[in-house]
Amino acid sequence: MAEVTQLIHQYLRHNKKFPLVFCPGCGHGIVLGSLVRGVHALGLSKDEVVVVAGIGCSGRIAAYVDFNTVHATHGRALTIATGIKMANPALTVIAVMGDGDAFSIGGNHLIHAARRNIGVTALVLNNFIYGMTGGQCSSTTPEGAYSHTSPMGQLEAAFDIVELTKAAGASGVARGTVFHVKALDGLITAALTQPGFNLVEALTPCFTQYGRGNGFKSAVDMFKWLKEKAVPRETYEKLEDKAGRIPIGVFVKRDAPGLETRYAAMRETLRAKKGGAA
Amino acid sequence: MSQIRKKRREAFLLGNEAVVEGALAAGCSFYAGYPITPSTEIMETMAKRLPQVVDGVFLQMEDEIASMGAVIGASLAGRKAMTATSGPGFSLMQEQIGYAAMTETPLVLVDVMRGGASTGLPTSPGQGDVQQARWGAHGDHPIIVLSASDVPECLEMTVVAFNFAEKYRTPVILLLDEITAHTREKIGLPEPGDFEIFSRLVPTMPPEWYKPYEETLRGVPPMPPVGTGYRFHVTGLSHDPLGFPTARPEEVRAMVERQFRKIDRFFHDIQLVEHVNTDDAEVLVIAYGCVARSARLAVRQAREAGVRAGLLILRTLYPFPRVHAEKLMRNCRLVVVPELNVGQISREVKRVNEGYTAVRTINRIDGQIITPSQILKEIA
Numbered sequence: 174m175a176e177v178t179q180l181i182h183q184y185l186r187h188n189k190k191f192p193l194v195f196c197p198g199c200g201h202g203i204v205l206g207s208l209v210r211g212v213h214a215l216g217l218s219k220d221e222v223v224v225v226a227g228i229g230c231s232g233r234i235a236a237y238v239d240f241n242t243v244h245a246t247h248g249r250a251l252t253i254a255t256g257i258k259m260a261n262p263a264l265t266v267i268a269v270m271g272d273g274d275a276f277s278i279g280g281n282h283l284i285h286a287a288r289r290n291i292g293v294t295a296l297v298l299n300n301f302i303y304g305m306t307g308g309q310c311s312s313t314t315p316e317g318a319y320s321h322t323s324p325m326g327q328l329e330a331a332f333d334i335v336e337l338t339k340a341a342g343a344s345g346v347a348r349g350t351v352f353h354v355k356a357l358d359g360l361i362t363a364a365l366t367q368p369g370f371n372l373v374e375a376l377t378p379c380f381t382q383y384g385r386g387n388g389f390k391s392a393v394d395m396f397k398w399l400k401e402k403a404v405p406r407e408t409y410e411k412l413e414d415k416a417g418r419i420p421i422g423v424f425v426k427r428d429a430p431g432l433e434t435r436y437a438a439m440r441e442t443l444r445a446k447k448g449g450a451a
Numbered sequence: 452m453s454q455i456r457k458k459r460r461e462a463f464l465l466g467n468e469a470v471v472e473g474a475l476a477a478g479c480s481f482y483a484g485y486p487i488t489p490s491t492e493i494m495e496t497m498a499k500r501l502p503q504v505v506d507g508v509f510l511q512m513e514d515e516i517a518s519m520g521a522v523i524g525a526s527l528a529g530r531k532a533m534t535a536t537s538g539p540g541f542s543l544m545q546e547q548i549g550y551a552a553m554t555e556t557p558l559v560l561v562d563v564m565r566g567g568a569s570t571g572l573p574t575s576p577g578q579g580d581v582q583q584a585r586w587g588a589h590g591d592h593p594i595i596v597l598s599a600s601d602v603p604e605c606l607e608m609t610v611v612a613f614n615f616a617e618k619y620r621t622p623v624i625l626l627l628d629e630i631t632a633h634t635r636e637k638i639g640l641p642e643p644g645d646f647e648i649f650s651r652l653v654p655t656m657p658p659e660w661y662k663p664y665e666e667t668l669r670g671v672p673p674m675p676p677v678g679t680g681y682r683f684h685v686t687g688l689s690h691d692p693l694g695f696p697t698a699r700p701e702e703v704r705a706m707v708e709r710q711f712r713k714i715d716r717f718f719h720d721i722q723l724v725e726h727v728n729t730d731d732a733e734v735l736v737i738a739y740g741c742v743a744r745s746a747r748l749a750v751r752q753a754r755e756a757g758v759r760a761g762l763l764i765l766r767t768l769y770p771f772p773r774v775h776a777e778k779l780m781r782n783c784r785l786v787v788v789p790e791l792n793v794g795q796i797s798r799e800v801k802r803v804n805e806g807y808t809a810v811r812t813i814n815r816i817d818g819q820i821i822t823p824s825q826i827l828k829e830i831a
Contacts (some may be wrong), residue, residue: 189693189695190695219682220678220679220680220682221678223677223678225524235684235686236684236686236695236696239682240682241677241678241682241683242682242683242684242685243524243527243677243684243685243686244684244685244686244687244688244696245520245550245687246520246546246547246550246687249516249517249520249547251520252512252516252517252518252519252520252521252523252524253520253521253523253524253527254524255510255512255517255520255521255524256481256483256510256520256521256522256523256524256525256526256527256528256532257524257525257527257528257677258524259481259508259510259521259524259525260481260508260524260525260528260529260530260532261528261529261676261677261678263678264528264677264678281513281514281517282513282516282517282520285512285513285517436502436508439502440502440506440507443502443503444503447503
């Protein structure tokens with residue numbers, strides 16, 4: 174444990190921004206740890222990593238890590254990440270977003286980032302709720318779940334983040350949970366190495382705003398729930414009764430160059446053509 | 452100012468195309484946008500030209516909000532970046548403009564104004580975005596707003612816009628109108644060295660000493676591109692000199708005051724105008740954009756008819772060129788402000804004038820130009 178803690182300390186702004194803003198029982202800190210371990214495992218320097226985050230609880234993650242960090246406007250993290258990656262493709266650009274940030278207000282940017290397959294890794298911290306604004310439903314709140322803006326139970330269907338991103342054309346799509354930490358570490362490391370647009374959905378509990386209103390007794394209950402309901406994709410497919418179960422693992426893994434690479438190639442071709450003509 | 456009006460390689464360009472020439476002359480290497488009339492030629496020309504520029508990047512984004520985001524990101528990565536739009540798109544960009552002002556991110560935004568409100572008159576001129584340019588983004592923030600009235604000026608003012616953005620670490624808005632943007636004129640293309648080009652100050656101190664939002668002698672802290680060893684936090688939240696969120700009243704106040712001060716104290720550099728016969732003017736016309744061209748003829752005709760008329764053409768709209776306007780107005784018996792809106796700059800004129808001189812406005816909001824004779828009627 175001490176080793177893990179020391180490793181994380183190398184990457185945190187521990188003398189500036191702590192303690193964390195997150196509630197007790199929140200899973201966001203675990204994702205933060207996974208992110209740091211992923212960067213460390215790949216041997217990336219702190220200077221070549223850029224973390225762009227949106228607004229909300231997950232958005233605060235950017236302030237804690239000692240990378241180049243941008244705390245964007247609500248829903249627009251991917252737009253700024255796109256600008257940075259296209260301006261300097263050598264950088265490893267990570268967009269950290271909540272479910273509301275990525276798929277409600279920023280839904281259009283997400284499907285387009287996937288479609289243009291920009292070389293950005295999107296980390297979506299899905300806790301099924303708007304936490305920082307006090308517990309309103311998001312576009313991933315399950316049908317029937319209670320929130321301050323669905324006091325009679327959510328009537329609208331929830332987005333399946335994995336299916337949506339897959340359909341939009343991302344290079345890599347994966348889902349993990351903060352209970353299955355080792356697996357999550359692996360998913361993030363893989364996403365960071367794969368060219369093109371990669372999305373990792375991390376299921377993370379929000380006891381304060383979601384759990385309490387939906388029958389969970391404690392944050393621990395929510396972790397237990399993740400442990401029971403989440404099953405590896407391969408196992409999930411063989412299940413007879415899939416109700417309430419959540420497949421985790423890698424869903425898309427394709428070797429396609431990122432937009433920044435394709436753009437640079439186009440520029441080269443153009444220059445070669447011009448040179449040839451002259 | 453007018454070097455490019457003489458000699459040089461000549462071209463027959465739209466105002467919008469001249470904007471691109473100005474941007475490239477200023478060192479712009481990144482464009483992200485979303486098509487909208489009447490600004491589209493800027494984007495189309497950029498799509499052709501930028502891939503030919505070393506490291507140039509052109510992106511068509513999914514909407515105007517994304518365009519501004521990409522431009523902000525590119526600027527943080529050290530590029531001179533721009534976007535262009537028109538009224539409805541400009542409205543969508545407002546939140547991000549505020550973010551750029553708050554984070555002190557240099558960028559250039561060209562808004563080719565059309566008749567409004569809403570979808571309004573997509574292919575007709577208007578000047579209805581003046582107050583939106585100044586106050587569209589929420590909260591108190593400084594901004595620089597420029598304007599141009601003919602094709603060579605489109606080029607020059609784009610260069611000026613980039614220079615101001617870099618010099619003062621701020622978003623700069625260039626307001627054109629449909630007529631200026633779609634007028635085709637002969638123009639001399641710039642050669643390297645024609646313009647003084649500014650690039651942002653980058654820090655030279657060791658990274659651990661660097662404070663991205665520190666008060667400096669000029670009030671404009673240096674700004675390193677991300678990825679060069681200076682790791683700092685960029686946020687739209689009220690932040691301390693290190694860039695981290697703060698809600699301490701003294702820190703919040705100091706930051707906002709510095710942001711305003713860095714623009715205000717350089718008003719002699721920023722407030723650009725052109726004087727036409729203003730020395731002995733007893734009637735002063737204040738105009739900008741396409742209306743300034745009508746005003747030029749009207750003033751000449753008034754002089755021929757024996758009226759001592761003068762014209763002050765505004766190239767900078769904000770900070771409002773008070774130092775120029777105030778002095779002239781005190782010596783006049785009448786100030787005339789023609790514009791293609793219900794009175795967005797005349798509001799500033801009256802504010803600066805403080806009731807000393809009579810102010811007459813000419814306003815047109817039907818998508819039609821204000822003619823020289825319409826202005827002449829008011830001044831002669």
